Amino acid sequence: MMNQTKTYEELSAELEELRLQVQEANETLHAIKTGQIDAIFVENEKGRQLYTLKTADQTYRVFIEKMKEGAVTLNSNELILYSNSQFATMIGEPLSKVIGIPFRRFIPDIYKNEFDKLVKKGWGSDSKGELSLQNKTGQLIPFLLSFTSLELDDGMALSIILTDLSAQKNVEKELQLKNVQLEAIKQKISGMNEQLEETVEERTKDLLISREHFKFLADNIPVIVWTTGQDGSIDYFNKRWYEFTGLSPEQSMGLGSQAALYDADLEPTLNAWTQAIEKGAHFDFEYRIRRADGKYRWFLGKGHPLKDEEGKLVAWFGTSTDIEDQKKEMEKKDEFMSVASHELKTPLTSLKGYIQLMQQHRDLPDNIEKYISKANDSVNKLQHLINDLLDVSKIEAGKLKFDMHKLNLVDILNACIENSSYIYASLKIKKEIGKTLPVFGNGERLEQVIMNLVSNAVKYSPDKNEIIIRTTVENDRVTVSVIDFGIGLTETDQKRIFERFYRVENSNFFTSGLGMGLYISAQIIKEHHGKMQVQSQLNKGSSISFSLPLAGG
């Protein structure tokens, strides 16, 4: 009705006003399109209101759009005046559904209080806080919100920069999990460490006890005890060493102790020691050491190599035992033996002569002839024994010397075989010998060795009367073996049968003897630059052999 009363002029003026409004709106729209300003119409109780952000130039827009963070600007009613597309993406809505909407819509109820506090603070000064926003699908996304109030042409606005904390929160969660795991591992390690510490403590205690134990024992025995490093230089002596030599630790360590050795013993001792070090084998040697008063005494040195689990030599542990008194006793015994056997030899020789004279008598009664023959056998045995004793004495005095000629070992072997079949009438000798075996040697002494091997083979084979005599040639050496099928030898005994006076103790088997035969044989063979060897199996038999270099040409 009112319109009907309006004049044409009034209507024209109204039209003109509307036209101007449209033009203004078009211009604003153009400006928005070209990016000159940010602007927005907002419907509210006051009707339609246009908000513009005149500061938003092109650079600012590009910058805001390129940010990883979400950016929104709210008016005093918390309506979103501006949002970059990043925020819209974060929230899962198109940009058109975000702008003009109250920001609180995206805040879940539980965070509304917190949000209010932050907004209130944000209007006054810059503020920051973490809370979660709800996206379109209802999912809560953690954000860091930074508030800054701005003064715009159309009044105050609040800008919020939103940083998505999901990734960070995930990392934090993972980190927490890792921390828990780390803590568990730490606890485990600390448990292990404790255990290790306990073990180390225990071992250290054990070590201390064994070291003290060792020291106590070493200092309270009459034997000299020493240890060396892997190179063989002395790093420890027990009390006994210092008491005996009168030397100080400084004079004794390393190679210092060598000064206490008797001059003539130094070189052979060092040779034996070097050999032991090179081979990592036991050291066993006799030498003289100077006592504090300047007198020398004989010692038996024994060294034992200490090896680690991998068999690497780490140290040597050794003893030196004073054997001066035993040596003296032995020398006396040797001297007695030498004198006694010489003394015995003279009457024995005349006894043998008288027996031979008696044997020349004809027409003696049968029984007397038999007695004379038996007396002759006994005298032969006695002579054999005395010869052995004399040989041992000679060896001890270093006087076992004999001439050597080139000879054929086969001849000697044949003579021994003939001799043996005469002495041991029922013995079967299997001959496995070469045709010619030239060697340099002493025929009588070699015969003595072979006869000794044959007599042992017979003596220690009570149930068998068969032996083999075999020769083999290898690398310009000939080996003569006397093989039997008798009682055999244990490994320990095999190592010792060439020692002076060594006899195997066997409760099941006993024969007389003095343990000199193999000792003398070994010495004779040594003089021939040869070597004796034994191979044997208990209750199966033995093969005792010697090898000699063959004489060329």
Ligand code: ADP
């Ligand atoms: P003897 O025979 O006088 O005891 P030997 O020096 O000839 O002395 O031998 C030393 C030891 O070696 C003997 O006592 C014996 O126990 C052992 N033996 C030697 N030859 C043999 C052998 N063929 N079989 C078994 N044992 C042997």
